[in-house]
Amino acid sequence: xxxxxxxxxxxHANNAHHNLSVSKLIETALQRKEGVLASSGALRALTGKYxxxxxxxxxxxxxxxxxxxxxxxxxxxxxxxxxxxxxxQKAQKYMAERELFIFDGFAGADSKYRxxxxxxxxxxxxxxxxxxxxxxxxxxxxQAHQPEFTVIALPGLKADPAVDGTRxxxxxxxxxxxxxxxxxxxxYAGEMKKSIFTVLNYLLPFQGVLPMHCxxxxxxxxxxxxxxxxxxxxxxxxxxxxxxxxxxxxxxxxSDQGVFNxxxxxxxxxxxxxxxxxPQIWQAIRYGSxxxxxxxxxxxxxxxxxxxxxxxxxxxxxxxxxxxxxxIPGVAGHxxxxxxxxxxxxxxxxxxxxxTKEQAMYHFLSGYTSKLAGTERGVTEPxxxxxxxxxAPFLPLRPxxxxxxxxxxxxxHKARVYLVNTGWSGGPYGVGKRMNLAYTRAMVSAAINGSxxxxxxxxxxxxxxxxxxxxxxVPSEVxxxxxxxxxxxxxxxxxxxxxxxxxxxxxxxxxxxxxxKSAGPRRK
Numbered sequence: 001x002x003x004x005x006x007x008x009x010x011x012h013a014n015n016a017h018h019n020l021s022v023s024k025l026i027e028t029a030l031q032r033k034e035g036v037l038a039s040s041g042a043l044r045a046l047t048g049k050y051x052x053x054x055x056x057x058x059x060x061x062x063x064x065x066x067x068x069x070x071x072x073x074x075x076x077x078x079x080x081x082x083x084x085x086x087x088x089q090k091a092q093k094y095m096a097e098r099e100l101f102i103f104d105g106f107a108g109a110d111s112k113y114r115x116x117x118x119x120x121x122x123x124x125x126x127x128x129x130x131x132x133x134x135x136x137x138x139x140x141x142x143q144a145h146q147p148e149f150t151v152i153a154l155p156g157l158k159a160d161p162a163v164d165g166t167r168x169x170x171x172x173x174x175x176x177x178x179x180x181x182x183x184x185x186x187x188y189a190g191e192m193k194k195s196i197f198t199v200l201n202y203l204l205p206f207q208g209v210l211p212m213h214c215x216x217x218x219x220x221x222x223x224x225x226x227x228x229x230x231x232x233x234x235x236x237x238x239x240x241x242x243x244x245x246x247x248x249x250x251x252x253x254x255s256d257q258g259v260f261n262x263x264x265x266x267x268x269x270x271x272x273x274x275x276x277x278x279p280q281i282w283q284a285i286r287y288g289s290x291x292x293x294x295x296x297x298x299x300x301x302x303x304x305x306x307x308x309x310x311x312x313x314x315x316x317x318x319x320x321x322x323x324x325x326x327x328i329p330g331v332a333g334h335x336x337x338x339x340x341x342x343x344x345x346x347x348x349x350x351x352x353x354x355x356t357k358e359q360a361m362y363h364f365l366s367g368y369t370s371k372l373a374g375t376e377r378g379v380t381e382p383x384x385x386x387x388x389x390x391x392a393p394f395l396p397l398r399p400x401x402x403x404x405x406x407x408x409x410x411x412x413h414k415a416r417v418y419l420v421n422t423g424w425s426g427g428p429y430g431v432g433k434r435m436n437l438a439y440t441r442a443m444v445s446a447a448i449n450g451s452x453x454x455x456x457x458x459x460x461x462x463x464x465x466x467x468x469x470x471x472x473x474v475p476s477e478v479x480x481x482x483x484x485x486x487x488x489x490x491x492x493x494x495x496x497x498x499x500x501x502x503x504x505x506x507x508x509x510x511x512x513x514x515x516x517k518s519a520g521p522r523r524k
Contacts, residue, residue: 016100016120019142022128022288025101029124039301041287042316044294045125047187048155051293051311053194054170054186055393059084061175069202071398083165084173087182090164094157095120101127104145106135107196109330110260113209113253117196118147122154129189129290132319134196135264135329149179149199153192157184174198174396189292189317193267194394197251200262202396210254210405213391215239216247216261218332224259225448226252228390229341230369231313234422236268237437238341238444240280246326254335254409261330266323270294270316273305277437284322291316334413337448339420345370345384347424347432348481348495351474352443353465354457358519360417361407364389365399365509366502366520370423384498386505400511418447419465426484428494442473462495463521496524 020028026043029035035045059079060070070076101121108114117134121127130151137145158169170185172195181195201211214228215235224247227235236249248261249268268281270291275282285291285303292315295307305314320326340363342349355363367387388399395402410417422440426432446452446468457466470476477483485491499521506520 015098016102018102019104020101020124020127022131025124025128025131026287028101029128032124034123034125036296037301038285038291038294038296038303040285040289040303042285042289042291042303043125043128044291044296044303045189046293046310047189050170050186050188052188052313053190053393054168054172054188057167057170057185058172058393059166059174060396061173061177063175063177066176066202066396070396075392076396079165079173084175084178084182087159087164087171087173087184088178088180091152091154091157091182091184094154095152098122098156103127103130103134104142104147105131105137105264106141107200107262108253108260109135109248109262109264110253110255110257112257113204113207113255113260115196115200115203116146116148117151118149119151119153119192122156123187125290126153126155126189126192129317130192132288132290132317133193133263133265133267136319149181149196151181151183151192151195153183155185155187159185176202189290190267190315193263197262198394198396200251200253201391201394204253205397205401205405208256210402210409211262212252212254213250213389213394214252215249216252216259216330216332216335217241217244218247218327219244219448222333223337223448224332224335225337225339226259226335227339227341228364229422230343230367230387230390232269233341233343233369234440235341236266236281237278238339238441240278240323242280242324244448246320246323247330247332248320258331258333259335260332261320263320263330265317265319268316268318269313270305271308271312271314273316280323281316283324284318285316286318286322289316289318289322334409335415338410338415338417339444339447340364340390340417341420341422342369344368344421344423344498345429346494346498347426347428347485348491348498349419349421349423349463350460350465350467350481351421351425351435351439351478352447352452352471353419353460353463353467354452355417355419355465356519357407357410357417358515359465360410361403361512361516362506362519363419364406365403365512365516366505367392368502368505370429384501386501399509403512403516416447416453418452420444420447425478425481426486427490432484436478439474439478443471446471462499462524464519499523
């Protein structure tokens, strides 16, 4: 059952603002004291006590049509239809007494697969956020717009766990039959973006489209590259390449025709941001952009991107066309190169290595990285983790569905796959240093332009991946992790520890073939 928005519209006719312009939303947000303008012209907002996603407060409604498809568990926690209805009724009463802001647009740049959406917000700055992050309709498209999914985001509406069956005051509930996402108790804007990603991750595989948590760009010759990775691993930074056109920075689909962006904007981490290292992102933070939890100088309004006193998870949201030369619409051909990005807190993975199709499926299912500080509530320093398909919190279906689709597409389109460690080198977190960004860029460029294939590759003795002996612009000793550690015995112990973690984590994928299972690290 689709949300009866006509009834909602009549109920809130006097307090709802539809599809306001960027300038009007900024003006309104400032009047309501929801944020302040930074010196760059961007609107800075604070999200209160929740400065990251709340994955433990996310639920999927138990409905007959989805029961056999959802991978129920810690990620896709069930909530009953009765509990959802109770929360929905609370939301209706809450909205009746408040000013609302409504955005109509799309998720998906490819018109064949895009999802018409509507977002109802309590905050004007949240509405600006979704307007800049999703695909904005033309005037003609807006007149004919019929939403197929509605997101209702009400930060001031808090759940009562004892009554509502939630874990806390915060809730993110997805109903695939009512076609509604209900969000309450959190001001963190990223929940809206990721809830629609979850919806697409459920719907698109049934249409033969692989949904992916990745950034993408394309070269002058039409060669497409994908960058998989969790938050903070470098997807946005590495895909914003001045020599290539940005397709999108976070979420894409891979159809029989090629790759397309799910969004109309970018959501970049900006802790430590500098104009020198990331000029495109720096210049995109201007009027119309939203800054989340960034510290501003009280007198000048100048952003201090090095200041993490609010959170490490400071963010900037801006339209994709704020990036010079971005591809509009974000639709391109099949990828030639796939990059898996991992921020290895152990400091033992090679900075770049080549994967076979089986290794690609293994590492895709493993999704090894480190949760970086601030991306989730309670994470204060890097924590080694495995996030299936580099996006476990957003995958409603069984992981094998996505992995098998990826393997098939890699084989069909002969895509080359590389694992790139943007984490630590010379030791684990606290001892070693974060990988030099210039070296990472040089390795990624060599992978994309194919020059890396001119060198000799040697199999890593622990992880089995193929490591290049040389890459232009990168010291050869950096390419072999063991060589960067002063204490070789400590390296061997850490490498063995990480290998064991891989092996134990992969035991849960019992439905995968022996070929895939044996493509991972080896016990010594």
